[in-house]
Amino acid sequence: MCPFVCAIFLLCLSSLSTAAKFTQVYKWSEMDFEWPSEATRTQAMENGTYNPKKIYPRYMAVYGTRIFLSLEKLAGIPATLVSLPTSSASYAPPKLTPFPSWDLHLHGKGDCEKIQEARGLEVDSVGRLWVLDSGSDKCNSKLWTIDLNNKDQTKLMHRFSLRGLMHDLVLDESTNGTFAYSTRGGAWSEYKFNIFSKDKNESWTVETQEVEIFSIAMSPKKEQSGKLYVSSLNWKELFSISIAALRNGTRAENPKPIGHWTEKPYRMLMDNRGTMYAAFRWQNHTTSWNSSQIFQEQTFYEVVELDSEWPFTFALDENGIFWMTACDEEKKPICRLFKAAVGAKSYLYWDPAEESILSTRLHNILIVSVIFIILISLVFIAFWILQTKKWNDDLSENINDTHHMKILKSCPN
Ligand SMILES: *[C@@H]1O[C@H](CO)[C@@H](O)[C@H](O)[C@H]1NC(C)=O
Ligand SMILES: *[C@@H]1O[C@H](CO)[C@@H](O)[C@H](O)[C@H]1NC(C)=O
Ligand SMILES: *[C@@H]1O[C@H](CO)[C@@H](O)[C@H](O)[C@H]1NC(C)=O
Ligand SMILES: *[C@@H]1O[C@H](CO)[C@@H](O)[C@H](O)[C@H]1NC(C)=O
Numbered sequence: 001m002c003p004f005v006c007a008i009f010l011l012c013l014s015s016l017s018t019a020a021k022f023t024q025v026y027k028w029s030e031m032d033f034e035w036p037s038e039a040t041r042t043q044a045m046e047n048g049t050y051n052p053k054k055i056y057p058r059y060m061a062v063y064g065t066r067i068f069l070s071l072e073k074l075a076g077i078p079a080t081l082v083s084l085p086t087s088s089a090s091y092a093p094p095k096l097t098p099f100p101s102w103d104l105h106l107h108g109k110g111d112c113e114k115i116q117e118a119r120g121l122e123v124d125s126v127g128r129l130w131v132l133d134s135g136s137d138k139c140n141s142k143l144w145t146i147d148l149n150n151k152d153q154t155k156l157m158h159r160f161s162l163r164g165l166m167h168d169l170v171l172d173e174s175t176n177g178t179f180a181y182s183t184r185g186g187a188w189s190e191y192k193f194n195i196f197s198k199d200k201n202e203s204w205t206v207e208t209q210e211v212e213i214f215s216i217a218m219s220p221k222k223e224q225s226g227k228l229y230v231s232s233l234n235w236k237e238l239f240s241i242s243i244a245a246l247r248n249g250t251r252a253e254n255p256k257p258i259g260h261w262t263e264k265p266y267r268m269l270m271d272n273r274g275t276m277y278a279a280f281r282w283q284n285h286t287t288s289w290n291s292s293q294i295f296q297e298q299t300f301y302e303v304v305e306l307d308s309e310w311p312f313t314f315a316l317d318e319n320g321i322f323w324m325t326a327c328d329e330e331k332k333p334i335c336r337l338f339k340a341a342v343g344a345k346s347y348l349y350w351d352p353a354e355e356s357i358l359s360t361r362l363h364n365i366l367i368v369s370v371i372f373i374i375l376i377s378l379v380f381i382a383f384w385i386l387q388t389k390k391w392n393d394d395l396s397e398n399i400n401d402t403h404h405m406k407i408l409k410s411c412p413n
């Protein structure tokens, strides 16, 4: 009986975690910016600062009713950081609004006080958008924060003492302060990554021995022994690094091998339940891995006939929605935006109150199961008692019969 009840119980549980269902939110056959006027747009196209055929989203963050995208910096991209609404009543897909303003982009070529090239994006637990800015050949790389709950107040948080292509960042909000871990790379390999400590107001690099660092993800905030996950641009291995030592200021770490991806990941993201999502170069699918289990990839989402080096970018919002763009460099629609309710939130989201609601729910499921088991057992016992009684009756009837026969036999004819 127990295996049967347990099987039902497990079935109920697993149906709670079935694969995500994506719906399409927007589809663009051409992306465009929200220009101050048609004249500015025409002028920008004529003078070469704008080329509508070259807009590719690379990084994403979502907060409230806004989506933020970093665009690949190509000639003809006047702003590398844009926003768009999470929903629109219009049939036409929304245009991209330079964020936080046109002023921080278009006129900023060579001006190191402006955003040169936005790359990795993260929203922290108080609604600040962190923007990793590669800088340019004249300007150092930077970290910006934009307070999404406070009129998009923009702050140049940090100027790194280096230049050149930045890739991605993750945040670590610990009791010992807030840290931003960022990686670099593009055409070349880096055997190190950067740490910025907000409280110390300084950054430093951590050498990673023989391990090349490119994509980066962070374990859920609630996990006591936090881990940084890293992968390279040229190999398929996944490594982890303990965060305790990083917070403590170590300058060298030996990453621990975790497993092998099927391909080379360019983006990784972890949710607050410890599921890691990954996207790969030249691959038409994203995969996921439940980090509470041994390393094993599962296909998360596959798009028909997708042909691009960086097809996907994704983010989790604070409402349990997984947002993802799938873009094609050759065919139309050039980009699509999908969403799916996965129930899990960003790794930075940890609400102990919610946890207790969840444990109350699990508690309730357990109580219901126990009652169910007791009821089934009672039915079984009742059945068994009835059966036994019937069997006893039959037996005593038989004995009576035998007795009769004996009496009959002993009867003289
Ligand atoms: C090109 O046109 C845009 C839009 O008017 C303007 O802001 C920008 O300064 C111009 N750039 C050059 C190099 O002329
Ligand atoms: C952080 O350090 C920079 C110099 O590296 C300085 O200009 C800035 O004012 C400091 N910020 C804070 C909040 O102390
Ligand atoms: C942090 O650094 C201090 C001094 O450098 C050392 O005593 C301590 O053990 C370190 N803690 C961890 C968790 O590495
Ligand atoms: C971090 O904070 C905890 C207590 O909140 C403390 O025990 C620990 O030593 C701190 N670690 C560092 C590296 O400062």
Ligand SMILES: *[C@@H]1O[C@H](CO)[C@@H](O)[C@H](O)[C@H]1NC(C)=O
Pocket: 017, 273, 275, 290, 291, 292, 293
């Ligand atoms: C991940 O695996 C653990 C351990 O097997 C399981 O308890 C948890 O429900 C799984 N998480 C998801 C989201 O399926």
Ligand SMILES: *[C@@H]1O[C@H](CO)[C@@H](O)[C@H](O)[C@H]1NC(C)=O
Pocket: 284, 302, 303, 304, 305, 306
């Ligand atoms: C995805 O790509 C693989 C090989 O690159 C191909 O076999 C598969 O059919 C593609 N899937 C879809 C849905 O297009």
